[in-house]
Amino acid sequence: MRFKIFFISTLLVSTAIISPSSAVATDTGWRYWGYFQAAPSKTTWTAAMTGPTVDIADGSVEGWSFVFSSNDIPSLAPRVKPSFKSICSATKSDADTKRIAVVIDFGSRAWAPKGEKIPKTIVRCVRTAKSSQGIDVLGQIIKVRANASGLICGLNGFPSKECGLEIATPVSLLLKK
Numbered sequence: 001m002r003f004k005i006f007f008i009s010t011l012l013v014s015t016a017i018i019s020p021s022s023a024v025a026t027d028t029g030w031r032y033w034g035y036f037q038a039a040p041s042k043t044t045w046t047a048a049m050t051g052p053t054v055d056i057a058d059g060s061v062e063g064w065s066f067v068f069s070s071n072d073i074p075s076l077a078p079r080v081k082p083s084f085k086s087i088c089s090a091t092k093s094d095a096d097t098k099r100i101a102v103v104i105d106f107g108s109r110a111w112a113p114k115g116e117k118i119p120k121t122i123v124r125c126v127r128t129a130k131s132s133q134g135i136d137v138l139g140q141i142i143k144v145r146a147n148a149s150g151l152i153c154g155l156n157g158f159p160s161k162e163c164g165l166e167i168a169t170p171v172s173l174l175l176k177k
Helices: 020-024 084-088 134-141
Strands: 028-038 061-069 097-105 122-129 144-146 152-155 165-168
Touching: 028 152, 061 134, 061 152, 084 097, 084 122, 097 134, 122 134, 134 144
Parallel strands: 061 097
Antiparallel strands: 028 061, 028 165, 097 122, 144 152
């Protein structure tokens, strides 16, 4: 069974990453939590093809970014580069656990829900059981709110209520055409 990380109108997340200017092909889009990964020794983000219920290797970097996109591909990866070495250098390895670096980027004021304060980006190294999946690692750091289909709706209470809401394309992105 596939975990539904972003299924609005049954769209499936792909591995391509688009720029904000390509996100404005339509008058509306969605704001949601985009999920990204960087395999061990990789230094670039890749939009995840699956949700966070997959195994992740020791030395991986998991990324979450609150994004706006006019399609099913998350528009912006976390602004912090996926560097396992810099995030987890102080966390010693051991035979019983794995280490995963995590970056949670709460996005831009341009598409943040009105009246909500954007939390600071979280960058953390997590030591976790060898059997832990992405969702387990995320849950070790923050409170996760998901809907019945499994779509991640909120992280640490951001956004406070909505889940994958369709909105008008933010004016700041329209100006980048």
